[in-house]
Amino acid sequence: MIKREKLRVMKFGGTSVGDAECIRRTAEIIACAAMQRSVVTVVSAMCGVTDRLIQVAKRSATGETSAATELVAALRQSHFATLDSLISDSRSYSRLAAETERLINEASRLCLETARARKLTPRMLDAIASIGERLSARLVAGALCALKQPGVVVDATELIVTNELHAAAEPLMEHTRERARARLLPLLNDGALPVVTGFIGATTGSVLTTLGRGGSDYSATILGAVLDAEEIILWTDVDGILTADPRLISEARTQPRLSYGEAHDLASFGAKSLHPKTLRPVMEVGIPVHIRNSFAAESPGTIITPGGDARESRVKAVVALSEVCLIAVSGERINDLQDKMGKSAGLISGLRASFQPLVKLSTDCEVCFITNKTSARRAVKSLRHALALQMERITINWNIGVVAVIGDGVRDAPEIAARLRLVLESEGIKLITIGHGASKNNISVVVEAEELRRTLVALHREFKLGQHAPAPHVQLTVAAEL
Ligand code: ASP
Numbered sequence: 001m002i003k004r005e006k007l008r009v010m011k012f013g014g015t016s017v018g019d020a021e022c023i024r025r026t027a028e029i030i031a032c033a034a035m036q037r038s039v040v041t042v043v044s045a046m047c048g049v050t051d052r053l054i055q056v057a058k059r060s061a062t063g064e065t066s067a068a069t070e071l072v073a074a075l076r077q078s079h080f081a082t083l084d085s086l087i088s089d090s091r092s093y094s095r096l097a098a099e100t101e102r103l104i105n106e107a108s109r110l111c112l113e114t115a116r117a118r119k120l121t122p123r124m125l126d127a128i129a130s131i132g133e134r135l136s137a138r139l140v141a142g143a144l145c146a147l148k149q150p151g152v153v154v155d156a157t158e159l160i161v162t163n164e165l166h167a168a169a170e171p172l173m174e175h176t177r178e179r180a181r182a183r184l185l186p187l188l189n190d191g192a193l194p195v196v197t198g199f200i201g202a203t204t205g206s207v208l209t210t211l212g213r214g215g216s217d218y219s220a221t222i223l224g225a226v227l228d229a230e231e232i233i234l235w236t237d238v239d240g241i242l243t244a245d246p247r248l249i250s251e252a253r254t255q256p257r258l259s260y261g262e263a264h265d266l267a268s269f270g271a272k273s274l275h276p277k278t279l280r281p282v283m284e285v286g287i288p289v290h291i292r293n294s295f296a297a298e299s300p301g302t303i304i305t306p307g308g309d310a311r312e313s314r315v316k317a318v319v320a321l322s323e324v325c326l327i328a329v330s331g332e333r334i335n336d337l338q339d340k341m342g343k344s345a346g347l348i349s350g351l352r353a354s355f356q357p358l359v360k361l362s363t364d365c366e367v368c369f370i371t372n373k374t375s376a377r378r379a380v381k382s383l384r385h386a387l388a389l390q391m392e393r394i395t396i397n398w399n400i401g402v403v404a405v406i407g408d409g410v411r412d413a414p415e416i417a418a419r420l421r422l423v424l425e426s427e428g429i430k431l432i433t434i435g436h437g438a439s440k441n442n443i444s445v446v447v448e449a450e451e452l453r454r455t456l457v458a459l460h461r462e463f464k465l466g467q468h469a470p471a472p473h474v475q476l477t478v479a480a481e482l
């Protein structure tokens with residue numbers, strides 16, 4: 001039997017399977033890892049493919065049949081170019097070419113059906129969007145076979161059982177555990193290397209669903225959890241999770257260790273390298289999740305564990321939010337407002353949808369929220385209704401930016417808030433407000449929009465995030481293997 005300490009789940013994102021050369025590199029990483037452990041691979045669609053599928057599905061819904069024709073041409077072009085370069089054995093080639101053709105035709109047929117009906121159901125959209133992963137998984141398994149490795153494609157519809165919420169399906173973990181183990185463990189025991197389609201699942205009635213955009217990370221952690229994997233590696237095109245967006249801060253560096261809580265908050269503040277739901281399945285079982293760069297397999301990336309790295313200074317990263325605004329409700333005490341909100345379940349769920357990070361802290365009689373600019377009006381409306389507030393008691397400040405400071409327990413560390421205030425003061429940056437959401441792992445400063453960049457730079461420097469961090473505790477074994 002496969003033992004937990006022997007199994008690794010590895011997911012490769014769209015750029016890591018972006019063309020033949022990337023797929024070859026991916027297959028080499030898998031082959032290398034397989035020398036030491038059992039490996040289950042999860043793949044995304046080739047980059048850009050899911051976007052295109054969704055776009056074409058939507059165009060088809062207007063009755064445009066030419067969209068399907070263009071789609072077929074584009075999918076053929078990218079997938080056959082890759083196939084031609086990857087597979088030289090003629091038998092494997094013709095088998096894979098036939099499968100590729102079949103899937104491309106399926107996409108076309110579904111789009112034409114949509115065009116005929118002039119209607120795109122969520123179920124149909126999921127079916128069309130799933131084609132990218134179904135194509136790429138076959139290419140990756142083919143590339144493994146070309147390296148004389150036992151790659152086997154497994155469609156996640158056979159493994160991940162979900163509810164019926166199309167485009168944002170949630171796994172039913174017990175069912176998934178049963179199915180995934182029954183299907184994958186025998187393969188692993190035979191020494192095979194399963195390559196699973198990310199992003200996809202199926203309901204108990206076998207209707208295909210998707211887990212939401214970027215959901216392949218989630219697929220990997222779901223499978224890691226139900227297979228009791230030793231570790232999960234999410235291979236991407238950046239060196240792990242960085243201390244800040246490198247486009248804004250040139251000294252940003254990889255944060256070698258993060259806790260689940262820190263990584264979760266970073267993901268919910270929009271860190272590109274991690275889907276917000278990714279850590280949910282592993283939180284209870286404590287499986288480490290690595291984020292690594294398939295284009296620089298020697299660099300250790302970031303490891304996310306339950307406890308993170310307590311040795312490092314508390315603040316692990318800073319995130320800038322632009323395109324947000326500040327809604328202030330005056331004359332309300334935080335506790336009263338929370339009380340009212342607690343009584344209104346509808347409002348809470350409304351808030352979840354419209355309020356991005358929630359900032360609740362301000363003067364005694366004013367409560368502030370941050371929302372995306374695009375949902376501000378909706379947010380104000382729902383606040384007004386749910387709290388029976390007069391309009392004049394709600395104001396919106398459109399000209400703001402937010403920097404969120406992320407680290408275990410920062411919300412409850414008074415010295416962090418004090419440092420934030422001091423830094424801004426010494427930089428001459430006006431602090432509009434300072435606050436936090438429900439999580440204890442972040443605290444946000446609200447400044448004028450023009451000061452966003454300067455604030456980010458100052459805080460990144462203040463918390464010494466650009467300096468070289470000490471080596472992580474654990475040995476990162478893959479780095480040594482490669
Ligand atoms: N291919 C899907 C998407 O682009 C899922 C993923 O890449 O994780 O959203």
Ligand code: MG
Pocket residue numbers: 013014044214
């Ligand atoms: Mg992707």
